[in-house]
Amino acid sequence: xxxxxxxxxxxxxxxxxxxxxxxxxxxxxxxxxxxxxxxxxxxxxxxxxxxxxxxxxxxxxxxxxxxxxxxxxxxxxxxxxxxxxxxxxxxxxxxxxxxxxxxxxxxxxxxxxxxxxxxxxxxxxxxxxxxxxxxxxxxxxxxxxxxxxxxxxxxxxxxxxxxxxxxxxxxxxxxxxxxxxxxxxxxxxxxxxxxxxxxxxxxxxxxxxxxxxx
Numbered sequence: 404x405x406x407x408x409x410x411x412x413x414x415x416x417x418x419x420x421x422x423x424x425x426x427x428x429x430x431x432x433x434x435x436x437x438x439x440x441x442x443x444x445x446x447x448x449x450x451x452x453x454x455x456x457x458x459x460x461x462x463x464x465x466x467x468x469x470x471x472x473x474x475x476x477x478x479x480x481x482x483x484x485x486x487x488x489x490x491x492x493x494x495x496x497x498x499x500x501x502x503x504x505x506x507x508x509x510x511x512x513x514x515x516x517x518x519x520x521x522x523x524x525x526x527x528x529x530x531x532x533x534x535x536x537x538x539x540x541x542x543x544x545x546x547x548x549x550x551x552x553x554x555x556x557x558x559x560x561x562x563x564x565x566x567x568x569x570x571x572x573x574x575x576x577x578x579x580x581x582x583x584x585x586x587x588x589x590x591x592x593x594x595x596x597x598x599x600x601x602x603x604x605x606x607x608x609x610x611x612x613x614x615x616x617x
Contacts, residue, residue: 410477411587413577413594415566427575429567431601432470435577438600443594444476444580449557449567450543453524453550455510464549466507468557468567474501474535477579482509484518484533491532491553496558498529504537506549524552527560533545542578 413427427435432447439445447470454461467473471492479486487501500522502511511517521528529552541548552560554575557567566572581590 411579413579426573427577428570428573429575430570431436432577433554434576434601435597438597439579440479442579442585442590443582444472446470446473446476446580447575447577448551449548449574449576450475454526456523457526462510465541466473466549466550467548468554470483470554473551476578479539480536481533482536484581486533487551487553492555496553496555498524498527498552498559499532500524500529500550500552501533501535502531502550503535503539503541505546505547507534513544515616524550524590525560525562525580529556529560529561539545567608580600 427447435445448467451466451468453464453466455464456462465562469487469492471487471489474480474486475488481501482504484501487499490496491499507513508516511520517531518533520531522531523529535548539548554567558565561567566574579590581587
C-alpha cells in the first residue's frame with residue numbers, strides 16, 4: 404500500500420474465542436466482492452506450497468492463489484510484464500503466474516524474455532505473465548514468496564486435492580484497504596451489517612466477523 408494507507412485483515416471469530424483457521428470459503432468471498440464498495444479495495448489469497456518443474460528436476464516453492472485484484476489493491480507493480488488481473492481470475496481461463504523477482508533471478512537467471520514462457524506448476528503448464536517488483540516479498544512475515552496464481556487456477560493446478568469450491572473449506576484469507584480517513588471501526592460496523600449475507604448457511608452458527616487493522 405501507499406504510505407498512509409491502512410490495511411485490515413478480515414476473519415471470523417467464535418463466541419468462545421478465535422477459531423483456528425476460521426477464514427473464508429470461496430462462496431463467502433464471491434458474496435462479498437460486489438458489496439465491497441465501502442472500502443478502497445479488497446483481496447483474498449491462500450498460501451500454498453507448489454512443485455515446480457518435471458518429476459526428474461522438481462523443486463518446491465512458496466506461493467499463493469490470489470484474487471485478481473490482489474496486487475493492484477496492495478499497490479504492488481511488476482518489474483517485468485504485468486501483475487495478475489481480474490480477467491486472469493475467471494473460471495476457465497488458462498492458468499497464469501506472476502513470479503517473484505528472486506525466483507526470476509534464481510530459476511530463470513534474470514532472462515529478459517521470461518514473459519510468455521511456460522513452466523510446470525504441480526505438473527500443470529502455467530504461463531508466466533510477470534515478475535514482481537524486487538521489493539515485494541509477500542504478506543506473511545518469515546515466509547518466502549515465489550509465485551502467485553489466480554484463485555481460478557486452483558482446480559486445474561491442485562487437481563484431485565482441490566478445495567477451492569468445497570463449502571467447508573475455510574481456506575481464504577481476506578484483507579481490505581481502507582479509504583483515506585476511514586476508521587477501522589466504521590468498516591467493522593459495515594462488515595457486521597453484511598454478515599448474514601456473507602456467512603455460509605453451513606458455517607458454525609457462532610461465527611462472527613471482525614476486522615484487525617495492520
